[in-house]
Amino acid sequence: MKENTASIKLSIDRLQVGVYIKIPVRWNAHPFMFNQFKITSDSQITLLRQAKIQHVYAIPSKSSANPLPVVEGEQQVVVDAVQDTTLLKNKLGDKEQQILAMQQHRRAIKECEKAYQNALGRVRSLTSKIQSRPLLAIEEAQVVMATMTKAILAKDDLILHLVGDDRDDMDSHQHAISVCMLSMMIGKKLGLSSQEISNLGTAGLLHDIGKLKIPSQFYTNKDVSSAKRKFVIEKHPEYSIEFINNVPSVNADVKRLIVEHHEFADGSGYPKGLKEDKLHPHSLIVSMVNMYEKLCYPYNEKKARTPSQSLSYLFSSQKALFNSRQLSAFVKSLGIYPPGTLVALNNGQTGIVITVNTAKLLAPSVMVFDEKVPRDEAAIIDLASESVTIESALSPRSVDKHIKDYLNPRSQLSFFIE
Template sequence: MIKKIQVSQIKNGMYIHDFNCGWLNHPFLTNSMLVDSDEIIKKVVDYGIRELYIDTNKGYDVADAPTEVEVKQQIEAEITKVVEQEKRHVYAPVPIHEEIAKAKEIRQEAKKTVQNIMDDIKFGKQIETEKVGRVVDDMIESIFRNQDALISLGRIKEKDEYTYMHSVSVCVLMLSFGKHLGFDLQILREIGAGAMLHDIGKMIVPQAVLNKEEGLTEEELKLMKKHVEYSRTLLEQTQGMTENAIVIASQHHERVDGTGYPLGLKGDDISYYSKAVAIVDVYDAMTSKRCYQDQYLPTEVLRKLYEWSSHHYDRDLVQQFIRCVGIYPVGTLVRMESGRIGVIIKHGEKNLLQPVVRVVYNMKSGDFLRIPYDVDLSSTSGKNGEDRIAGYESPKRFNIRPEVYL
C-alpha cells in the first residue's frame, strides 16, 4: 500500500515510493529506494523534502498515515471547492475554431524565434529583444481574442524539441495567467519576455547533462542548476531587458519555503511575478514529455501543485492558476458518465465544472463518431445535456489527437 508520511516519520527499513518532488529537488538517481542508512535520511532532510510516499509492501509501515488514495480524494475535493468559487463570466471575442489557425502561426513564429535565440547564445551572440517583443505582443493579442487556442496548442510537443517549446508554452501560460490576475499591458509584456527567456541559460549547460535520460549525479545536478545564474547573466547583458524579466529568470526555481535555488529565498523575498512563473513552469514541465519523464495529465499536475502549495508554492497563486486553466483545460480528453468520450472545446461560462465537450467516441459501442457533436454540460435537458464528466482519459489509449477537434 502507498502511504504519505511526514519527513520526521522516515526511518531505516522504509521503502520510498516517491520523493514527492521533481528530479532537481532531490539528490538521488532514482525516485524510489529502500532506506537502509542514516545518510539517506539526512540527505532527504537536507534537501528540504517535507512529505513523501512510502510503499508498505516493500518496507516498514506508519499505521496512522493516510493512503495515497485518501490524499488524492481530499485534494480533489478541495480543488473542486476552489473551482466552484470561480463563477465569473469569461468572454472570448473570437471562437476557438476561428482563432486556432492564427494561434498556430504565432506558435510557429515563437518556436522559430526561441530556437534562433538559443542558437545565437551558443555562438556568443546577443539576444535581440525586438524579436522577443514582437512575438510576445502577438501572443498577448491572441490571448485576448481567445486564450484557449494558444494554450491548447502548447501541449503539443515532441520530446526532442522540449527545451525551446517549453519556453514558448511557459510564456503563453504566464500571459494567460497574468491576464487572469489583471496585470496591465506593460507588465504582461515584461513578464512575457521573462517567461520566454527564463531557461535561456540552459544553452550554456553541457548538452550531455541537459538531455540525459537517467537521473543526474550530484555533480550533474549542480551543473544543471547553474542554468539559472547563466540566464540571469545573459539577460543582464541584454540591452532593453527589463528588471521584471531578469528577476523572473533569476527566481523561477526559488520556493516560498526556502527550499529552492540558487539563493534559497523565502516568502516575500521572491517577487510576485516569479512566484507565478514558478507555478506555470512546473505545470508545463510536468504536462510535457521529456527525455527523462513521461507527461502527466493536467488534472494530476494540478493536484500535485495544490498538494505542494502547503509549502513550496504560494497557495493563493496556485488556487488562482487552477481557476485560470480550469480542472478541465481546453484540448483535454475526458470520459463522461454516459460512456461518451470527448474533447473539451470551451470552458463553462458560468461554472468551470461544466465545460462544453465535443463528443468523438462512444465507449459503449466502441466506435468513433462519424460526425462529432457538442455537449454543453451546463444544460439540464435535451439529448446533449444531463451528463457529467467522470474523469480524464489518455489520448494514447484511443489514438486520438485532441487538437484536431478544436
C-alpha cells in the first residue's frame, strides 16, 4: 500500500513541534541536514525564519501534531528573530562539519568495500584451486587469515559495515566471509587469544568447502527427494575435512571447528549429534553465526529474515542450541540494530543501518531515504553525533517498495570489519 504523502502549503507562523515538513528550497540553501523532517523543537522554527524561508509543505500523514490555526481578523505576528543570526550561523557551521564527516564516512565505506572485494576475490581464487591444489589453496587462506587477525586485534573498537554485493544463491563466498568476520568479532568480544581468533576465522572461511563435492542438483532440482537431499547435504562437514586433511599445516582446532559447525549444544545437530560438553569450546560460535547468516540469507529468499529479526529469533527461540555466554557476546556485538536493519527515525524519516561501532551500539550510522536525493548521494548520519535517534526497527513488509528499493536491504547482507 502506497504511503499517503499528500502535503499542504503552510506559512512558518503555523508551525509547531510535531508537524512534519518539506522545505521547498535547495538542500544547500538551508541549515538542516534533511529537506524533510518532523519538527522537534521551537529552535527549528526559529532557524526557518532566520533562513528567510517563508513557507513549507506539511505532510499530515507523517505529523504527530496539527498546524496552528489561522486566527481570523488578526495580523500574524512574525517574531523578529532574524536580527540575531547567531543560531543560524552556528547551524550552518554544524552542517558544514556534518557534510565533511559524511564525506569521510563515504570514503571509509568505499575503502571497506574495496578491501571486501579484494578478500572476496582471494576466497574465490582459493576455492577454485581447492580440488586440484588443496595445499596451495588452504595455505593461501591461512595467509588471508593472518592479515585479518592482525587488523582486528589492532583495533579497540570494531566497525562492522554492510557492503553492497549482490549475492548469487549458489555462490558461497560471501557467506564464508561473513561467517569468518562475525566469528572473529565474537572471539574478540570474548577475549580469546590471537591464535583462537585466527582459528575461528580460518574455520569460518573454509567451513563449507565440502559443498564443492555436492552436485548442484541437490540444491536446485525439485525432483530430488527431501530425504536424499538432506542425507547428501549433511555430509558436507565431513567432505570439508577430507580437503583439509591434505594440508598438514592446518591445526586440529580448526579441523574440529569445521567438522562441528552444524552441531548444537542440545545434541540435535549433525554430523554426530554431539552435545556441548563433547564439542570444541568454540564450535558453537561458528555454528551460531552460520545459522544467523542462513536466517538472513536462506536459499529460499521468501523465508529471509532481517538481521534484527534473525538475532531476535536466535536469542528468543534458539537459546538451547548455543552457549549462553557466546550468544550474549554475539548480541552485544551486533546490538539492537544490526547492519541491514530498516529503522524509523524520530524525525519521521526511514533509513537502513549500514555501520555499527561495537562501542556505540545504540548509535549506528544510518543511510536515510530522501526521494529528492539520488541514492548514491543519500545522507549517511552518524547517530552518535546527531540529535536524531532511532524510534523503532521496521519490518520490510511495513515499508513502501520505493523506499526499500532505494535503501536496498536485501542486496547488502554481507559483513566486513573496518
